[in-house]
Amino acid sequence: KNQVEQSPQSLIILEGKNCTLQCNYTVSPFSNLRWYKQDTGRGPVSLTIMTFSENTKSNGRYTATLDADTKQSSLHITASQLSDSASYICVVSAKSGGYQKVTFGTGTKLQVIP
């Protein structure tokens, strides 16, 4: 069964500090991995997309890494801002014939405090 596990479940950091969120997956055959940001009560918004051959992708202060051998990904947030407070969801796609099956992690809830 395809699974995506994220850690920690929640995290509180001071504004200006860096943090790293983790994602482990058992999705096969792997197609791509995405990180989404979801503000409370809003729809998820895409941050990064990585395929098997990519091991890092940046989007401003967000940097995602992928180790396809160990099936792990991380999202690093640099110089956090109050607006970074949100849930961060790891999403992994698996190839399934002509269709790509998408599995969502349960998310890491990040709170940035002044």
Added chain:
Amino acid sequence: EAQVTQNPRYLITVTGKKLTVTCSQNMNHEYMSWYRQDPGLGLRQIYYSMNVEVTDKGDVPEGYKVSRKEKRNFPLILESPSPNQTSLYFCASSLGTGGSGNTIYFGEGSWLTVV
């Protein structure tokens, strides 16, 4: 502006009263899907559609119906809602089915409470 629009955003209904949550996208996407999000659980797919008149069950389809008569619209129908369908629902669309070049766009969500 690329948009996925859901309505209603908030709804309280009673058990057994049929309701429809509408979803419309303006990006000419072929692929649309519905998810529900519950505390402690990841987004779970209810139904998806790969094109007009092509729909299929996701992971949690029981108690739901969908239709795809036009490319832009993908309504979610609860024929006889029950309290365990109280949840936050998201409609999503993408150009393809989740391949590397296909960003998944989500609507703003519909909070549904069944009493």
